[in-house]
Amino acid sequence: MILRRLARPLLASIFISGGINALRQAEGHAEAAKPLLDSTIGRYADRLPEQVPTDPVTLVRVDAVLKIAAGSLFALGKAPRLSALVLLGSLVPTTVAGHPFWAEKDEQAKQQQLIHFLKNAGLAGGLMIAAADTHGKPSLGWRAKKAAKVAGKQAQTLQKSAGKQTKKARKRAKQLAN
Numbered sequence: 268m269i270l271r272r273l274a275r276p277l278l279a280s281i282f283i284s285g286g287i288n289a290l291r292q293a294e295g296h297a298e299a300a301k302p303l304l305d306s307t308i309g310r311y312a313d314r315l316p317e318q319v320p321t322d323p324v325t326l327v328r329v330d331a332v333l334k335i336a337a338g339s340l341f342a343l344g345k346a347p348r349l350s351a352l353v354l355l356g357s358l359v360p361t362t363v364a365g366h367p368f369w370a371e372k373d374e375q376a377k378q379q380q381l382i383h384f385l386k387n388a389g390l391a392g393g394l395m396i397a398a399a400d401t402h403g404k405p406s407l408g409w410r411a412k413k414a415a416k417v418a419g420k421q422a423q424t425l426q427k428s429a430g431k432q433t434k435k436a437r438k439r440a441k442q443l444a445n
Contacts, residue, residue, distance in 0.1 A: 279342035286334030297323035
């Protein structure tokens with residue numbers, strides 16, 4: 268559908284652009300993310316495996332690569348539901364870390380952060396719709412239920428047929444025994 272071919276690249280563009288920007292300025296983004304990372308991952312850093320990065324700059328770079336990769340896949344219509352979920356998962360911490368309007372003292376700065384926070388909330392809504400979009404096709408759950416129902420009816424039909432054949436065989440066996 269033409270709507271999806273237009274809408275996906277438009278929605279993906281902010282994520283691809285943001286990911287490229289975050290890669291170019293990883294240290295600055297890491298400074299903004301540090302308070303959130305310290306209060307979340309920082310609390311459990313000693314319990315995490317050594318392979319899990321806890322450095323803010325590395326986490327910003329990982330997030331940036333996710334945004335670029337998932338945004339590109341989404342824009343191209345490749346695995347759109349999965350890529351929308353990845354982008355949504357990336358958007359939540361980015362929004363909380365990048366636009367904490369509740370912590371602003373200056374009223375004008377608070378208003379700007381609120382606008383960006385709500386913009387990201389709108390993007391999240393679009394990603395939720397995209398993640399649920401089945402292109403007009405039934406969902407996997409619906410298809411599984413329908414397949415189970417059809418299989419159940421086929422099993423009942425086979426059971427009735429087998430019962431009839433068993434009766435015929437008994438009748439024939441009685442006739443032969445007599």
